[in-house]
Amino acid sequence: MIHLSQSRSSIIFAHNGDSLEVLYWGKKLGAIDKAAAESIRAARTKPAFHGGLDVAPGNLILREHARGWIGHPALRGHRGGVNATNSFAVTSAVQKNQSMIAVFTDAIAGIEIEITYTLTPSDILLMDAKVTNTSEGDYFLEQFLYWLPLAEQADEVLDFYGHWTKERQPQRRSIDYGVITREGFEGRSGHDYTITQVALNHNTGFRHGEAWSLAMAWSGNNIHHVERLIDGHKSIGAGEYLLPGEVILKKGESYAAPRAVATFSDRGLDGLTNNHYSWIRSRTNHITKVRPRPLTLNMWEAVYFNHNEEGIRKMVDKAAEIGVERVVLDDGWFGSRRNDRAGLGDWVVSKDAWPNGLAPIIKYINDKGIEFGLWFEGEMVNRDSDLYRAHPDWILQEPGRIPVEGRWQQVLDLTKEGAYNHVLNQVDAVLSEYNIAYIKWDHNRHLTDPISDGRPVVRKQTEAIYRMFDELKKRHPGLEIESCSSGGGRIDLGMIEHADRFWTSDQNDPLERQQIQRWTGLVIPPEFLGTHVGPTVGHQMHRTHSVSFRALNALFGHAGIEWNINEADAQETETLKAYINFYKKHRGLLHSGTVVRSDEIIGDAQLYGTVAHDKKEAIFTYMQLTSADNFGPLVTTFDGLDKETMYQVTVVEELSASDFIQKKAPGWWPALTLTGDQLAHIGLQLPVLKPETGLLFHFKAL
Template structure:
C-alpha cells in the first residue's frame, strides 16, 4: 500500500479546530467547515475529498443531498464542477425532466427506483422522506453530515472517516424528531460502484466448511445475502466484494464492504436498468424490532469500505493493517502463544491424571497456553446438562481446578478455560430457577439445539448471573484466556415477545468489554460451533476466532485462505489435529497438518500423549519454528497466488520491507500433468537477491519421484526471477505440502 498521509479538500468554508470524542455519527458543535442551510442547494462549490494511501472518496454536497461522486483511486485535482459535469447523465425519454442523483439515501423523491437506504413509516405515513443537508463538518480525516426532513420529522446523521490504510468507515444513524413512534424497518449503508465493476465475490458455507467463495457476474437487479440465525453464521460473508472482470489475488480493482456487526445482517449489490450500480450493507431488523420513540436514535453498525487496485491481496492488506493499527490488537500486546486445546484429546472425560499427562507432553513440545474445554462445570458430563451453571463440578474436579492450574503454570504455560455463557441447558440449576430467562415468544418454548436454549442476556438478571459467575472464576484463578462458544442459531429470539437480536448482540459486546475491563490482559476467543461468528464486529471485542470446528488440513486450506480476506492470520486459530480427523475421517501426514496450521495463531488439538517420540520431536521443531517466525507470520502481507493448476494452492506471507517470506505449496489433488506447474512467488523486491530453500519443521512431505528439484537444497536468485519463473515443486502425493523459506542473500 501507499504511504501518503490522509488529506481532505473542501471548498465549503473556513477552517476551525476539530473536536474529537463525540458520539458516533453525531456532528460536533463548532467543528470545521460548518454549513447550516435549509435551502435546496447549499453551494455549487461544496465538495469534500478524503484521501489516504492511494484511496480517494469524493463527496458532492451541492444539490442539498450528499452524493458520492467517486470512491477509488485518486483523481488528481479535479474541480467539483468538472466532476459533476462528467458524471451527470443525459436525460432519457420516459424520465423526469431534470437530472437527478439519488445520493447516499437513494430516496424515491429524487426519482430513484431502486432500494432506498431507509425504510419505515409512522402509522403508514412518513414512508418516503426527502432529506436535505442542514449542516456538515469536516476535519483532516473525516466529515459529518446532518440531513433532515421536516415533513417526516426525521434526521439522519452520516459520517465518513478515512483511516491511514485507506479504509473508509461509514456511520449512519436515524433520529425520530416526531411526536409519534417511527417504525424503522431498514437502514442500509450504500456505496456506489463504477459500471466496470462487473463481478461479485462473496462467501457461503456450513459447519465444518465455512467461507467458501462464490463468484458471479453483476447483472441488472439485486443480489442479496442475508443472515437470519441471530449470529453472523457459518455461511456469512465477512465482506462482500465487487470486482473488475477477471480480477484475482494480485490484479484488478476490488471494492468491498465489511459490516462491524455480529447479529443478523444483509449484504446487497444492485444494478439498475440505467447501469447505476451500488453495494450496501446493514443490520437485518426483524419486524417491529426497531420502533423509535420520540427523540430516539438508531445507530446502524459501522461499515468498513475498502478499495484496492492490487486485487484481493491488496484488499486484504488494507483490512489487516487497519485492524493491526488498533492499540488493543493482540500482537501489539504480546506474541501469539502456541496453544493446546484439549477438546479432541479428552472431550468430556475430565480426569486430573490424564490431563496432567497432557500438560507434561505439552511442556516438552513447547506449548505456551493450555486450554481446558467443555465439561468442567455443573452437571456437564455430556452435552445434555449443566450449561448455565458456571461453577466447578465437584464430581469432575473434587479438588477444584487448582491442582491442574498449578500443574500448568509450574510447567511455564498459561491456563485458559471454556465457556458458553449465552446458552443454558434445560437440565441445569439456572433453568430450573429461571425458565423465563431464555429468548422466547410468550406461550411457547423454542426447539432445543444441541440440547440447549439461548439465554436472554438482555434480561438484567440473566446478564448479571453470567457476568458474576465468570468474573468469580477469573478472580479466583490465574485464567488469562477464555474460549467462548455459541453452539446454536437463535430461534424465536424475543425478549418479552419483542424481537431482541439487536439487543442480544449488544449485550455480548458489553459483557466481553466488561470482563476485559475487570481483568486487564484477558484474551477472548470467539467460537460459534467453529466459525459461526467470524466478523468485523466481533473483531472489535475478541482477540481470536476459532476458524472452524474442522481440523481436517485439506478443508482448512480453503477455509483459512478466505477467512483471511479481512481477518489477519494472527486472529485465526489454526491447530494441528489428530492424524485422522474427527470431522471427516481423512488421515493426513504430520507434515501436511503442521504446514497448514503454521499460517495463523498456531496450536494443537490432539491427544499428544499418544504420539511417538519421533512425532513429539517434530512437533517441538515445528513449535520452535513458529515461535522464531511468528513476528513475520503475524505482521507481513498475506499473498495468495493465482496458480495455473487448480490441483494446487500457493500462498505465503511477505515482510513489509520485503526482506523475508515464508510460502506454502499445497498439492490438494493429483497434478494434471507429469510435472507440477511452477509456483510463482510474487511480492518480493524484484532487484534484490534472495536465498531460497525448502524447510521441513515437521518432517518431509512424501513425493512420487526419483529426485527432488534442484532448488530445494538451496538456491540464490532475484525477486524478479521468483515472481516470473518461480520454483518447480516436487511431485508430491495429493494432500501434501511443502514450506519455502526466502531471506535476503
C-alpha cells in the first residue's frame, strides 16, 4: 500500500495481485501501519454479486475490461484492428516523499504506461502519464484518460458551459447512472470549456462540504467524464480528446499525455479554489513574484481600427493623470489591417495607420512612465494578405478543401516550419525594434479542419504555440504575454504555464461579468484575469452602469480600463483615480489572499472577498445585481476572519454606491469595530441598495 498525504487530503494506492488500484481519495488520514493497511484493504474490497464475474474489480487505475471493469477504460487503442484489449501488470510502484511512480506493461499488446502521481503541499494532485509502444508495428492510440474514484457521498456534478461574451456559466446536476460527458474539439480549450469538473455533495456550498475536482492542464481538445456504474463505482475522468489518427506510435515512441490537476476539499468550493491558488502561486516564476500587476489601459473599445496618433496622445495624457501604468495598442496597427477582413499575417507596421512608425508614440508613452503593449494574432491569417498570397499552403486544411472562415480568417499551420518561423521572426523583429514590455495575443476562431498534410494536428498545433510563447520570452527577457481568444476562449491550466494574463471575456458589461469572473476564478487566481472598467454604455449589452459599479466589478482581478477615458466627466475621472489608487495600494492583498465567497448571500446579490493569510486585513465587495426581494432588513455576515481579533470595518465610500432606496442609513454607517466572530455571526445591517450598485468594505485588525 502507498499512502500520499498532505495537510488536508490523502490518496491511497494498493496492489491487488498484479494490478494497482486507487483505494481511497479524500480527507486526510493519519499514519497507516501494516495492520491498518490490511484492514483498510479488506474494508474497501467489493463483494462479487450475482450476474457478474466471480471477482469484483476495485478502482483499477487503468480500468481494463480484461480484468472485469465494465465502465470506460483508461487506454483505448489497437494495432490495425488487433491488440484492442489490455491487461496491464504492475512492473513497479515506487513512492518517493509524496509522489508515486507506477509502471504498467501489457506484453501481449506491447504497451508500457508510466504514471506519476504527486500530491503537492497545496493538496493539489498532479498526474502525468506516458504511453510507449514497446513492440514492432504501429500502435494507433485513440484515447488515454486519467481516472480517480469518487466517494459515495459525491452525488452531484458541477461543470461549466458558455459562449463568446458568456463564458463559464455553472450547471449543477445529479450524478445518475451512466456517464456525464463534456467534450471540446475546437482546437482550443474554448468558450464552452468546463475549466474544471467538480463532483460534490448536494449540500456542498462555497464555505462548507466536500468536493473533488479534476481539470486538464491543456489548451487543445479535451474530454471530461463523471461515470456511475451499476456495480457501485463512481469515478471522475479527464484527458486529451484525440482525433482519429492523431497519435500513431512506432516502436519506441511515446505519447506524453497532458497533465491532469485534481484536488479534494472538505471546506467547500472555496477550499478547491484556495488549493489551486496556493499551488499556482508557489511556483518560482509566478508573476506576482516578478512585479505587481500593472494597471492597464487597453485601447480596443476606445479606438477600434481608427488609429489616430493625436487622439491616442490625448488619451495617454489622461491615462498618466489618473495613474495608468501600461497602455496597450490593439488590432489595426499593421499591414493592410484597416478592418478585420485583411492584413492578418503581415506583422509589419502600417504606413497608412502610423506614418511615422510606432517609435514616436511609444516614446511619448514611455516618457510619462507608462509601459507600452501591442496586439498580435499570430496563429491566424486573412486570405487578403501578403502572407497568404505567398503561401496559401500554410493554412490548416483538408487537402483540396478551404475551411469555412471565421472573422474572415484561416488558421496558420504552425506545425509547418516555414509558417512557424515566419510568425516567430516577424513578431521578434517588432519586439526587437521597439520598447515593448507586453503583448496581447489573440485567437479569434476555432479550428474546423485541423489537418496538416492529411493528418490531424491539434496536439502539435497546441504544442507549437506553447513553444512560440516560451521562445519569445527567451529572446526578450521580461516580456509578458496575455492570452486572449475572442476573450475567454483559451483560459486553462495549461496556458497558465506560458502566459502571464488572460483576457477573461470580451464581455465588459459588469453585470454579466460578475458570473464570468466568479467561476473563472474557481481555479485561476485573480492576478491572471484581466478585469477592466468598460465604457459608460457597454459595447456588448448596450446597458448603462455607474462608474463605481464598473470599478468594483474590475477591482478583483488584474485591473484595467477598456474605454476612451477622455469621455469621462469630472466625477467619473475622480472615481477612476480612486479605483486606481485603491488597486495600487491593495493589489498585494488582492493577488495573494484567501478567497471567501458567501453562501448566505444568494440569487440577486453576491458577497465575496479576499483575506490576508495572517488575517490582519481583508477586502470584501457586496454587489446588488438585481432588485432585492425586500427593502429590509438586509444583513450580511463576513466569514474567514480571525474570531478573536477586533477589526475596524470601513466602507470605501469613494468606490461604493452613493444613492440608496432609504430615508436613513444603517446605524453603524460608514464605519465601526467588531470582532471576527461577531462579523461572522451578527454581521452588518446593509443599506437598501439600488440594482446594479455595490459596496466596498475594508477590514483592518486593531
